[in-house]
Amino acid sequence: MLRYIGKRLVISLITVWVLVTLTFFLVRLLPGDPFTNPKMTPEIKANLNKYYGFDKPLPVQYARYLGNLARFDLGVSMKYKGRTVNGILKTTAPVSADLGIRAVIFAVSTGLLLGIIAALNKDKVLDKLTIFLAILGVSIPGFVMAAFLQFIFGVKLRWLPVAQWMNPAKGMGFEHTILPTLCLGFGTLAVFSRFMRTSMLEVVSTDYIKTARAKGLSPLQVTVKHQIRNAMLPIVTMLGPTIAALLTGSFVIETCFAIPGIGRQMIIAMNNQDYPMILGLTIFFGVFLIAMNFITDLVYGLVDPRIRVAK
């Protein structure tokens, strides 16, 4: 087991290194640079290049970056002058994670519930309704849904705030999380409900359900104890990537609801060719995804010994 973990760890580290190296050199290939500014003269640009160490050869800059990275120093943003990338990650990542966790809880629980209801009412009205909901969820883009909900609940009915994330110090509470959570989770909810429905229907024709019925268990017992429990297993495989996707922020939802999250930062960084920010965010997202995969692999290994052996 330890050898298995060690091996996975080494592979993960190499993946991070490849990611850093590729990103480092690829951003430099973009036309323009962080200082492309219509008002600037070549001399001033030279001063800036010197200030940020860009006058040094690229391999030297790369070595320096790796050195800093080893000390977990991601550098200083070039758009938000003087603010460290670490500092920006520290303020924005928790907000996105908070929103992401809410969206996961909402999407997975409601999605599973709807899937179960649909399966139990196969081909009836409730089933058709969930199919309809699922199609809506997958096909409506986030920004359309955000604009729609904002207009209905924020502008017209005035039940919920239009935008801004909660901030207890300013008296902005839970109500600020509702619309963004709904918008962010809706697509996932749709996927999970369809998946759960299919899974439920597959399980229902298995022998052990027949056995359970045959030995005289009540329909409720069969559904809760046997059908739902087994139908949920395939869902676990979907949880890892879903959590990773929702927790790392959404540009669209964060922009539409003026949420100070990390999803927005990547777009700002790219538009400004803010090298340290682009690199820092890529590493952050990369490490997060790799960590999620690593954990998933470990869990698989624990659950199913065959996976360990196969490796």
Next chain:
Amino acid sequence: MKKTLALVLVVLLVLSIGLTACKQAETPATPDATPTPEVKAEPKVLRVGADEPPALDPQIGTDQVSIGLNNLLLEGLVRIHDGKVQPGMAEKWEISADGLTYTFHLRDAKWNDGKSVTAQDFEYSWRRLVDPKTASEYAFQGYYIVNGEEINTGKITDLTQLGVKAVDEKTLVVTLKAPCTYFLSLAGFLSFMPSREDKVTEFGEAYGTEVDKFVTNGPFLFKEWTHEANYAVEKNPNYWNAAAIKLDRIEYTVVVDAATAINMYEAGDIDMVGLTGNDIQRFKDAGKPVYDYMDGALFYLQVNLKGKSPATGKFLANQNFRLALGYALDRQAIIDAIMKNKSLPGSRLVPDNLMGVKDRYTKENPWSFWPANADSAKAKSHLELALKELNTTVDKLPTFELLNYEGDRSRQFGEAMQDMWLKNLGVKFEMKQIVFKEKLQLATNQQYDVDFAGWGPDYDDAMTFMDLFVKDGGHNNTGWGDARHDELINGAKVEADPVKRSKMMFEAEQIVVSSAPVIPIYARARNYTMQDYVKNVVRSAMGADPDFVYTDIVK
């Protein structure tokens, strides 16, 4: 394992039920507006949407957000308000007869931590601006001062050689390289606002990145800053002119999406909001006030005389061909269809809001080269002349490339122009829309045919547009050059007589516009709506916009 999982899922289910229950319980409780129970005068609070300030350090910041916020937090020697120079930290000043020496006399004023604002603070800040080690993007603002450029480009390393001397705590003497009629208006700009040596040394790069890592001397105090979410300023009771400051507090919400900002305005969360396109008419139809102002920016086509390839360059280098492109465009139709506001067709290089000798430059030098509507007859005759000069025919014309900004509105602009060129001239253009920085790089490298570009004024003088097209100048990406034009511009830069200077610029303007390396399209108007109780918000083309310094709320 299965049991734990089931347990987790059950918990999730319960939680989600809890969430839905909370939703129902809490929603009606959201109040629209809570009147304060106190009978005392209600604090005057202005609430606006804004972006995150990228750099409050005055010698580092260059963007509109930082300029706008620092207009409230800091104060330079003078204050620029509504295009006029007002006394700021300097209560009076003298200008020598040759226009080269400015002597500023500072008033007794305090930083927010109680220290006195001194002439030495300004001496330090201005040296810091041109110090190459600071790497200020706007260091060129200091090039007007003796040795400013030499220090910034490393020819002189001794900072004390800069033409700025603190004679004593309250007297600052500035020596300019050449007379500059608009130097006072420059002195009020962000780059010349003071930073403080002890704090810059203490915080280094982080100066101005947090409320407690910044010192201020302006009419408002910095109170809150939750990055990317919101920030707030409050009236500074110790400001020398506190009686003129009406607002108690300004609350900024970071909101970058225009549609969200409009929704927030309609829900009553903010007091003013920008409007574009269809929203302008929607608000007018609803009987709500819609205000407009010229923001000073001119959008134009710049033509690369070399072309992206020799095939296109051959035509673009021809003046008649460029004139044909310009006459084929119906500027007013483009504005009406896309901007849907009071933007003006670009008839010349200098927009209307810049200062001349005593009045607006365009008023003192009236002229209009490009018509508001397309003149297809004139366009065709210029095209024919061009074809004759190049000894070729229409069917041999290559397809040209129109370099354009990203975004829907820019695409509409591009499509409208493509269409007009095709209809009126039979000239084909392909559009290339790319990220701003990449577009700028391509333009600088002259890897384009025609570029849809814009320029905003840096200071209140026609020169801010006039010196763009000097041959081999840093901003001239067209390859165009004219000896007489350059002679006039370089002469105007050192001319002490303002009337003569204005005449020289006007002649140069006529040369560059009629040669058409640059084809003006429109001078931009912007629109916004605002609650009736908000009074005295100044919108301006230069410096802080919007300027809230003397804004009031009268409910």
